[in-house]
Amino acid sequence: MRRRDVILALIGIAVVWQALSKTLNLPILPPPLAVLQAFFKGLENGDLLQHALASLWRVVAGTALSIALAAPAGLVLGQSQQLNRFFSPLIYLTYPIPKVVLVPIVLLFFGIGDLPKIILIFMILFFQILVLVRDQAANIRPELIQSVRSLGAGRRALFRFVYLPASLPAILTALRQSVGTAVAVLYVAELFATQRGLGYYIYYSGSTLFDYPAMYAGILALSLMGVSLYFGVDWLERRWCPWLYAN
Amino acid sequence: MIRLEALTYAYSNHAPIFEAFDWQAQRGEAWVVLGPSGCGKTTLLYLLAGLRQPTAGRVIVDGQPLTRPRPHTGLILQDYGLLPWATVRQNVELGLRVRLFYGPDGKHAPEDFRPDVDILPWMERLGLTAVQDQYPGQISGGQRQRAAIARTLALQPDLLLMDEPFSSLDAPTREGLQNLTLELWSEKKLTLVVVTHAIEEAAILGQKILLLGLPPNRQATIIDNPGAAQADFRDTADYLSLCRELRGRMESNA
Ligand SMILES: Nc1ncnc2c1ncn2[C@@H]1O[C@H](COP(=O)(O)OP(=O)(O)OP(=O)(O)O)[C@@H](O)[C@H]1O
Ligand SMILES: [Mg+2]
Numbered sequence: 001m002r003r004r005d006v007i008l009a010l011i012g013i014a015v016v017w018q019a020l021s022k023t024l025n026l027p028i029l030p031p032p033l034a035v036l037q038a039f040f041k042g043l044e045n046g047d048l049l050q051h052a053l054a055s056l057w058r059v060v061a062g063t064a065l066s067i068a069l070a071a072p073a074g075l076v077l078g079q080s081q082q083l084n085r086f087f088s089p090l091i092y093l094t095y096p097i098p099k100v101v102l103v104p105i106v107l108l109f110f111g112i113g114d115l116p117k118i119i120l121i122f123m124i125l126f127f128q129i130l131v132l133v134r135d136q137a138a139n140i141r142p143e144l145i146q147s148v149r150s151l152g153a154g155r156r157a158l159f160r161f162v163y164l165p166a167s168l169p170a171i172l173t174a175l176r177q178s179v180g181t182a183v184a185v186l187y188v189a190e191l192f193a194t195q196r197g198l199g200y201y202i203y204y205s206g207s208t209l210f211d212y213p214a215m216y217a218g219i220l221a222l223s224l225m226g227v228s229l230y231f232g233v234d235w236l237e238r239r240w241c242p243w244l245y246a247n
Numbered sequence: 248m249i250r251l252e253a254l255t256y257a258y259s260n261h262a263p264i265f266e267a268f269d270w271q272a273q274r275g276e277a278w279v280v281l282g283p284s285g286c287g288k289t290t291l292l293y294l295l296a297g298l299r300q301p302t303a304g305r306v307i308v309d310g311q312p313l314t315r316p317r318p319h320t321g322l323i324l325q326d327y328g329l330l331p332w333a334t335v336r337q338n339v340e341l342g343l344r345v346r347l348f349y350g351p352d353g354k355h356a357p358e359d360f361r362p363d364v365d366i367l368p369w370m371e372r373l374g375l376t377a378v379q380d381q382y383p384g385q386i387s388g389g390q391r392q393r394a395a396i397a398r399t400l401a402l403q404p405d406l407l408l409m410d411e412p413f414s415s416l417d418a419p420t421r422e423g424l425q426n427l428t429l430e431l432w433s434e435k436k437l438t439l440v441v442v443t444h445a446i447e448e449a450a451i452l453g454q455k456i457l458l459l460g461l462p463p464n465r466q467a468t469i470i471d472n473p474g475a476a477q478a479d480f481r482d483t484a485d486y487l488s489l490c491r492e493l494r495g496r497m498e499s500n501a
Binding site: 141151153160162 | 293342385
């Protein structure tokens with residue numbers, strides 16, 4: 001995929017949008033230029049910006065927390081068949097549950113602050129990272145471990161030179177697969193019981209203020225966040241895992 | 248250099264593979280361990296490398312009972328020994344980086360380890376300079392084994408253990424690497440222990456051949472092969488008759 005094609009696609013969307021909004025001429029479909037104006041105004045006066053930062057913080061914190069807990073747990077499970085046999089039925093059952101159905105429960109238990117949102121994102125990413133890192137660690141050949149041990153590596157060096165680089169692609173793949181879901185669930189969670197975050201901003205601008213350009217600006221901001229997280233992970237993978245891209 | 252004293256080894260909940268097994272190898276000798284699949288060759292090599300501990304008895308290397316991998320022992324396995332995510336050059340440097348990681352603690356790295364070891368001569372000697380920035384998945388099997396050899400020899404071992412190092416290579420590449428192994432063995436005055444199930448390889452590389460049979464192995468069967476390691480041994484009548492003898496013995500063992 002080339003940069004030029006992406007830009008062309010963007011222009012295409014804008015043209016169709018413009019045409020639709022001209023023909024329909026409804027307040028609920030403002031033209032793209034008006035939305036862009038509202039977007040930059042919102043960034044400047046901080047109105048949109050503070051909500052975007054609140055959402056971004058929840059995503060980043062939830063992601064960091066899930067990596068910090070799921071990656072080591074996945075490494076342990078991947079290395080111990082016994083532990084894995086014990087836990088895998090549990091993972092098997094909980095992994096496919098669409099975590100968005102847990103939103104009301106998490107909100108009931110953890111209230112209205114940042115915490116329930118971070119926990120929701122954590123729950124989505126945790127299992128994904130856990131499973132992928134576990135499978136990756138289980139696939140490390142024992143011969144590889146033994147030959148690195150024969151070079152003098154103990155536990156710490158094995159972690160540094162084998163387990164860490166081996167689990168990195170699994171973590172990044174997990175993030176790429178689920179960061180979109182995480183943002184979507186965050187949006188749903190922010191519709192209730194909060195006054196900060198893009199979910200709230202979108203809902204409030206649309207249904208209370210009837211400020212549709214602002215609502216669209218919020219949607220744009222949330223989409224940008226999802227897209228840049230996705231491409232950010234892609235970029236990190238190219239930087240940190242160059243061997244995956246060597247033909 | 249190596250002494251097995253009444254070595255017994257069994258994987259947990261399995262019948263023993265070695266039982267009160269005695270064996271010795273002198274410094275500078277070139278040994279081949281030969282035997283059918285499942286006889287315990289790899290197990291023996293892991294015991295010699297300090298990667299597994301005997302169930303009973305002792306493994307003594309250079310006068311010291313082994314309890315962990317010894318910094319001056321090098322180990323090369325058939326496949327999968329290179330880090331797939333590191334370039335050839337980074338793989339060759341790996342042993343040195345592990346040593347730098349711990350510092351000269353006498354445990355993971357020798358006490359006299361000096362961090363200024365240069366891997367470049369090894370890269371050149373083994374013809375790896377042209378592929379130094381490639382990943383193991385991008386180079387040939389022969390080049391991968393060369394990289395494994397460079398990585399191990401850069402640590403200046405005195406004992407080199409190899410587990411079926413060339414069995415996945417085509418014949419010309421294999422012969423080339425067998426010759427290179429013998430060259431390095433005599434040049435660096437290594438003690439060499441090569442594990443193989445290939446009779447021809449045993450005859451070429453082993454001045455002495457330790458023959459293992461179906462477990463449990465209780466007694467060391469040793470065959471002397473003074474002609475090994477000489478130029479053109481492959482073309483002599485001695486070589487052929489040794490191969491015939493080894494084949495006969497392996498069949499009667501099985
Ligand atoms: N980790 C293990 N746990 C239990 N049994 C094992 C383990 N590793 C090997 N064995 C068994 O021990 C025996 C000896 O295995 P080993 O790998 O030493 O044989 P080998 O001579 O190297 O065979 P090959 O020529 O096929 O490599 C075999 O019966 C094998 O199944
Ligand atoms: Mg073996």
